[in-house]
Amino acid sequence: MNERYSRQVLFPGIGKDGQEKIRNKHVLIIGAGALGSGNAEILTRAGVGRLTIVDRDYVEASNLQRQQLYTEEDVAEKLPKAAAAKKRLKAINSDVEINAIIGDATPELLEELAAGVDLMLDATDNFETRMAMNDVSQKYNIPWIYGACVGSYGMSFSIIPGKTPCLNCLLRTIPLQGMTCDTGGIISPAVQMVIAHQTAEALKMLVEDWDAVRQAFVSFDLWRNQYTSMKMSKAKYSGCLSCGEERTYPYLDRENMTKTTVLCGRDTVQIRPATPGEISLERLAGQLSSLGYSVKGNPYLVSVEMGEERMVIFQDGRALIHGTKDLTHAKTIYQRILG
Amino acid sequence: MNERYSRQVLFPGIGKDGQEKIRNKHVLIIGAGALGSGNAEILTRAGVGRLTIVDRDYVEASNLQRQQLYTEEDVAEKLPKAAAAKKRLKAINSDVEINAIIGDATPELLEELAAGVDLMLDATDNFETRMAMNDVSQKYNIPWIYGACVGSYGMSFSIIPGKTPCLNCLLRTIPLQGMTCDTGGIISPAVQMVIAHQTAEALKMLVEDWDAVRQAFVSFDLWRNQYTSMKMSKAKYSGCLSCGEERTYPYLDRENMTKTTVLCGRDTVQIRPATPGEISLERLAGQLSSLGYSVKGNPYLVSVEMGEERMVIFQDGRALIHGTKDLTHAKTIYQRILG
Amino acid sequence: MNKILFFAHLRDAVGEEFLRLDVSGKTVAELKAELSEKYDLPRMETVMTAINEEFASNDEVIQEGDEIAFIPPVSGG
Amino acid sequence: MNKILFFAHLRDAVGEEFLRLDVSGKTVAELKAELSEKYDLPRMETVMTAINEEFASNDEVIQEGDEIAFIPPVSGG
Structure with a gap:
């Protein structure tokens, strides 16, 4: 028995065979923020064979409160998150092959990976x-x-093709103006609780214990002391365009993606959401200003100062990010606020 | 607003005042194993003022699978856990005062701290x-x-003197022969889930939001998909010797502690549990050998090989640890198996 | 009678963890519209609904005694 | 009738997540002793008991319809 994994091998759900299976698996993690860094650390410690991590961002001071692989030095060096994560993960477990990709997780990249x-x-x-x-x-x-x-507040759900409903069955459309960590804040216990659920499910799948995989959608609130498990067998939607009989995989289509364009001759990026929707500008302005952002608005738009950039959001979800020409950076800012 | 804690200050349960309170608090963490390292990292990232960590152990290879502050280098250097934890915590947040104590958390030390x-x-x-x-x-x-x-499987419960029942109300006596990580194994999602609950409760107490503190005893099993909240108002026991009217604080008394003695002229430590109890030797031997330990037994004792030491356990819970003269090390080995 | 539970920011908007109302005979969509107006709840059409701890679609009809929970999906990570 | 839930290693020993038995009129201690013998459950006297999600002492009497959960305390960390 490899001493390193002895406590995990002792657990009857894993055992020697399970450990061998974990060792031969390749996991792809999209994002190296709070959930990504925590999930990556646990799977690396558990001895997964290969880990590919994709992230478009670099480490900032405001990440340190909850993103567990990073240190003050990473902030000082402005390291890309994927690179900083790889450095720490190799120090934790040199046996795991870490593949760090610094870039935007576009549908093309996801299909390639x-x-x-x-x-x-x-x-x-x-x-x-x-x-x-x-x-x-x-x-x-x-x-x-x-x-x-x-x-x-947090949530987790395991999606197995051909067996469970998929995310498109549940949501039917992309929700616009969801709460994000930049508008609702975040405490790390909530992050850890989601990670606990995601990695438990991951270990079950890696050891191929499909019967143990959770069938329910879990949501919880650690401050309000709530926890609920929602059974999902009735959620499968036969007309679903992602997993139904006449599937088209709509979210792999460029047409349905957020469009970003640098506006000619100006230090500004325009963002156009995939599915235009009605945004409540009044609510958004109120929310942002109560969070301490400097906000101006009129019935047609909301303008908010965000560090070195200024974002102007229109009622149909379109936005202008002034102060940058970097498309990925502009999209990051937009999605931080609008989810 | 300090950019570093901005996402935590945005969370309405904390806010600016809460962050200030967290900054002025001193937390004592007993143990720097799986729960200790995870709890310490979260509170350090959250910006607590002072953290004192007590641990008697050093970092071993079998810790890396779930103890999140440690690396392969710490194992190679056989660093004491408290020292290795301090090194990493300072790199994460140099503003937090970390007080690392390498030693056994005896009642005397606890009272002193x-x-x-x-x-x-x-x-x-x-x-x-x-x-x-x-x-x-x-x-x-x-x-x-x-x-x-x-x-x-895991559990958590918040204990507030004068308000909630205490651990002695719940257990009435120290359970002997409980399951430990050395006999039942452990997976890190279970560790993270306990940490999520402990740190959420810790943050509520640090910001003095006493109404938000969970009244229930939580237990869960992430592999078996179980979660339960047990209300505790009826658990308070008026005759409790720790929190009742005629309290004596029995567990601060040397009489009620595990006794360790080096046996004269032999490389052996004798351990005598505080409350002698009947151990089922047959069950213990079966359990240990099914876990892969080399075990011998007869109706009077069980003998088990544990790396460089051999432990012999008698029916009343007394044990001899052969191959060491180190009292703390011997007690560690004993409690690993008998809890 | 029905018990209606609210999660996350919905709970803050309603001001209670749960309400007791008789809403049997209504569809989930009708209940959402009603609550949305009464408590000024944002974007209720994207909120997931559980009836007796089981996922329910917008056209499901609520029965006497059903416990309903509203669970807003979030995107942070 | 009563539903009796088992956590952690007790669930493995019993072989089921829960049992349905009529145990009303018995005390918690009596039920523990009975189950302990039938399923060879270890050290039931140290196991915590919840009745209808509320802590129950060993001398509490079980009522018709009560849901009982057995929760063993553990010491790992």
């Missing part, structure tokens, strides 16, 4: 990427585990 | 230390948060 992956973990901060992961999961028959949190 | 502490977190691996923490909590009026886990 899907080959040879046994499981995907959701650690992203927006529904657009989740819906693309969901389509990739169905198209290439790879299970994935949804996880999300805001404030002290 | 209690002065000026706002909250104690349980991250120990045995009930004897927990009962001593429980008595210190009552005697010095300091809340503490019980947490424990084995396999995929």
